Amino acid sequence: MTDEQVHQAVTSFNQIPDFRANRGLNHRLSHLMVMTLYAVMSGADSFPEIQAFVESKRGWLGQYVSD
Numbered sequence: 909m910t911d912e913q914v915h916q917a918v919t920s921f922n923q924i925p926d927f928r929a930n931r932g933l934n935h936r937l938s939h940l941m942v943m944t945l946y947a948v949m950s951g952a953d954s955f956p957e958i959q960a961f962v963e964s965k966r967g968w969l970g971q972y973v974s975d
Contacts, residue, residue, distance in 0.1 A: 914942070915972065918972055921941045921942055922936075924937065924938065924941070936973075938973075939973035942969075943958070943961075943969055944958055946961070946969070947961035
């Protein structure tokens with residue numbers, strides 16, 4: 909995907925309301941959704957695989973989902 913497509917995904921996910929309780933939140937919902945989307949598109953099919961993908965691509969993902 910191009911940089912523009914990644915930014916468009918982040919922008920789209922930012923419009924989804926986050927109904928989670930504020931206490932203990934470490935990441936924006938839109939960022940979690942983008943990270944999960946790219947992990948699954950790359951073949952991850954479990955939570956540990958999603959976590960491993962995100963950790964291995966932290967630098968690349970950080971340019972799109974940094975706070």
